[in-house]
Amino acid sequence: MAMIQLNRNIFNLVTSFGSNDIFRALVAFTKQSAVVSVLVATLLACNAEDEEEEEELPVIQKTLFLEISGNGNVSDSNDLVNCQNNCSTQIDESSNVVLTAVAASGYRFLQWNGACTGTSSCSVDMNTDKTVAAVFVEVDQEPETFTLSLSKTGNGTISSNPSGINCGSSCTADFDQNITISLTAVASSGYVFDRWTGACTGSNNCSVNMTADRSVAAVFNEESSTQNYNLSVVVNGSGNVTSSPSGINCGADCSESYVENTQINLTASANSGWVFSSWTGSCSGQDTCTINMNANKSVTATYIEETVVTHLLTVTLSGDGTVTSNPVGINCGSDCTEEYNENLQVDLTANASAGFVLSSWSGACSGAGSCSVTMDTAKTVTATFIEEDLELFDLSIAISGSGNVTSSPSGIDCGSDCNESYDDGTSVSLTATADDGFIFSQWTGDCSGSGACDVIVDSNKSVTAEFIALQNFDLTVVVIGSGSVTSDPTGIDCGGDCSQTFEENTNVSMTAIPDSGFKLDHWENACTGNGACSIDMDSAKNLTAVFSEDIAPSVLIENYSPSGDAFTLGEIPKDASGITWHEGIQQYLVVQNNASRIYRYDVNFSYMGSISVTGIHTDTEGLSYVEDNKVLIISEDGQASKLEIDENTTSVSGRIPTSQRYKIMANGGNKGTEGIAVRKSTGSQLVRVYAVKEGTGGSNMRVVSFDMPNPDPGVLLDYQSNLTVNEPWDADVALAGLARDLAGAMFDERTGHLIILSQESRRAIQVDPDTGAIISTLNLSGAPQYEGVTFGPNGELVFVSEANWIRIYTLN
Incomplete structure (x- = not known):
């Protein structure tokens, strides 16, 4: 190949001789008047048979797709594009192409769509494949127009492309049908743009297609030093997630911006045939998802198809x-x-x-x-x-004593009907019911013993039910000290009436009533210890109640003061909610809200590891040491579990039968049970458990108690059926003016008083657990949002805050 390029003064001659020989010739000539200078040529030849032939790098191209609506032409200044119908052109990557739209006769150019918008020239950077649409409309066809109306909240301006809107001053304009209007919001000084409403929503770009009259509003908020963060929710499977405060309704709206440190509660709702499985991301597990918006957060809710059992x-x-x-x-x-x-x-x-x-x-x-x-x-x-034609046989019943016998299948109701005929081979079950003052003793005849009686009537049969009269036994009560004793059923009221006759096997519950300044010290004879007294009258019984002066130690929490500054627990990521001193292993245990995890610390709060907790329904809010290696943990839904924790425990489960479960009160939602405290057992006196319900604003607060059965029955103990829960005083009344909510509790074995913690009022309150009388108060400082309290090994009061701070108070 030979190519010669010639200009006024110099031309270059480049000649190529095969793949291995390269020649270059430089010929210079100068033309002055009619004189031609001497042609100087230098010829260089290089024979490089061993060298590889140079490869030319390929040029990468991208595709520009053009779509023409109406009659017109689209071209560019470099003659790469000339399009009257839908077409495509290959253009070098990273090139910039400026397109011009020229309407055909009888048409006018309306607007660009796709990679360009508006009505001015279209500049396209070819960093990827692009599509541009040019819209031409007939000139003699008067276009329909629609009105775009803008409004705003706060200070800022809104402008449009194509022009027409400049709101500040001009907030309405008419635009041709089908034109797409891009709106831009610019906040004034001291304001920030928050969101669009109306024909646009959210906080991103606003584009309005004018197929009808449209209204758009822009919301500008005063600029604040508080940061806003974005919460994004993803749903896997079939279900919905909503938020409190509102903003998320995912399904449809899965992203929302919130002010820094806003606490967001997310609720997962499965669609029919699906169940909620777990949270991942900024929440985990299966319980309620609570998020503190101190950064951008992302949460995924996973639903799985419901398994039909x-x-x-x-x-x-x-x-x-x-x-x-x-x-x-x-x-x-x-x-x-x-x-x-x-x-x-x-x-x-x-x-x-x-x-x-x-x-x-x-x-x-x-x-x-x-x-x-x-x-x-x-x-x-x-x-x-x-x-059908089986032989019939007779079953005859006799009664000794006073009682009744019935049968299944029916036929026998003896007292009155004591004989019945049954088909050969019929199985008949007999039931004996004693009259008042009698007890069933035994079966004789074709049944024996005192248990069930099932008779196969394959011949004539007879059965006798024997009932015997109950005996009466005397219960005699003696009172030592200052007080009285009553009975249920009635009969004993000692002070005055200290002896009563009861029917055999009657269960009699005795109540000790100390006089003012006295307490029940202990029972003797038929009952012992100083707890509940219940007597089965299977013989004559004697009972002594010993009362002693009630001299409580003068330990008042108002005499406690801080010992050093508050300090943080860096191992807990967030939301500490309760604390207890475990005497058995000499460690502090701190429970984390929602995450269901317990953190261990030694007496000096050096970190010793953590324990995972499963089988708890909702947020874990508090815990209290019981005895041996037993620890009670309470969740916000009114339920508590008794866990086994020793120095080697790394995981525990709150489920039955692994742990004993107690349902103390109805689920109070986000204002449910927050704290739990334990009075230890002494003698026959059972462990007593106290629980506090949070309430809000000084209302709906509760303090309840129950005695813990021993041994554990291994089934759910429920306040609605098989667990007696007492509420001896109205917490809203007793704590009025002192507590706006209840966040934690601790029993003081030294005084017999209950220490109640109010997070909102930043105060600890010492009360009589039986009457609610206020004994003393202690105002708290040094850390935000105190959620839990315990006594340390030396009687110090130790408080934990939801921000993971510890503050220790000691007795002056």
């Missing part, structure tokens, strides 16, 4: 007949097993064949009546059919 129902037949079910599934003869959803009630119907009758059900049903099965586990039912 089923149980197998199996029906067997004896004799000639079938069994069907409602709901359908069992048709036994042929289909005798079916899986049913957990807790579904299944009604079985027995259908005897000709010449047969249903004799009885057995297994999960009994008798010969209807059969309904609740499918809370796998169940088996047998239907027994017998020939």
Whole structure:
């Protein structure tokens, strides 16, 4: 190839001779008048057969797509683009292309869309593939126009592209139909742009397509030194997340900006057929998600498809007949097993064949009546059919003493009806019920012993039920010291009436009532210790109540003062909510709200590790040492669990049967149970547990107590059924003016008083746990938001704050 380039003074001649020989010739000539100078040529030849041929680098190109609406032409200054219909052009990467729209005759250019907007020239940087649309409309067709109206809150201006809006001064303008208007908000000094409302929402760019009249509002807020942070929520699976305060409703609105340090509570709601699984990101676990907005935060809520638990129902037949079910599934003869959803009630119907009758059900049903099965586990039912013409046999009942006997299947009700005929082979269950003043003793005849009586009537049978009269026994009470004793059932009121006769096996509960300045020291004889006294009258009994002067130690919390400054616990990321001194292992235990984790510290608050907690329903709010290695932990939903914690424990579970669970009161939501305290057991006196409900603004506060059964029953103890919870005084009344909420509690074994902590009032209050009388108060300082209190090993008061601070007070 040879190429010659010539200009006025110099031309270069470049000649290429094959792939391995390169020649360059430089020819210079000067033209002056008619004189031609001498051509000087230098020819250089390089033979480089061993060198590799140089490779030319490829040019990377991007595609510009053009879409034409109406009649017109789009071109650029470099003649790379000339488009009258939809077309595409390859352009070198990173090039800048300036496009010009020229309308055809009878048309006018309306606007750009895509990579360009507005009505002026279109400049496109080709750093990637781009699409630009040019819109032309007919000139003689008068375009429909729509009105764009702007309003604003706060100080700032709004401008538009294309122009027309400059709001500050001009806040409405008419625009042609289908034109897209880009709005820009600029805050005045001292203000910041917050969000759009109306035809635009959120805080990002606002573009309005004028297919109708539109209204847009811009919100400007006064600039504050407080930082705003963004909370983003992602939903995996099928469900919704909402926030308090409002802002998040994800599903639809999954991002919101909040003022720094705002506390956000997120609530997960699963759609039908799904269940909430867990939080990840800035929250974890399955409980309520509470976030402090001290930085940008992101939370993911994961839902999983609900697993349907089923149980197998199996029906067997004896004799000639079938069994069907409602709901359908069992048709036994042929289909005798079916899986049913957990807790579904299944009604079985027995259908005897000709010449047969249903004799009885057995297994999960009994008798010969209807059969309904609740499918809370796998169940088996047998239907027994017998020939219709079976021989009948008599069952006769006799009674010795005073009582009654009934049968299943029915027929016997003896007192009045003591004989019944049954089909051969019928199983009859007899029940004995003693009259007042008598007790059932035993069966004789075709049943024996004092337990259940089931008779197979395959011949004539007879059974006798023996009832014996109850004896009466005397209960005699003696009082030593200043006080009185009463009984339930009534009869004893000693002071005056100190002896009463009770029927055999009556349970009598005794109550000691100390006079002013005295206390029950202990019981003697039929009861011991100084706790509850309950007597079974199976013989004559004596009881002595010993009262002594009640001289409480003069330890007042008002005489405590700070010992040094408050200090932080750096190992806890956030939200410490309770503290206790574990005497058994000589360690402080600090529980973290929501995260379900307990942190260990030695007597000098050196960190010793942590314990994970599972099986707690909601936020963990407080804990209290009980005895041995037992620790009570309370959550905000009104429930507490007794955990086993020693020096080697790394994880615990609040679930039954691993731990004993107590339901103390109804779920109070975010203002539920916050603190727990324990009075230790002495003699026969049981451990007494005190719990405090937070309330708000001095209202709905509660202080309740219950005695902890010993041994643990291993089932849920519920205030609604099998747990007696007492509330002897109204906390709102007793603590009026002193506490706006209740955050923690501690029992003082030295004085028998209860120490109650109010976070909002920054105060500890010493009260009589039986009356609510105020003994002393201590105002707190040095750290924000105190949430928990305990006594240290030397009687010091130790407080923990939700900001993870510790403050120690010692007795003056």
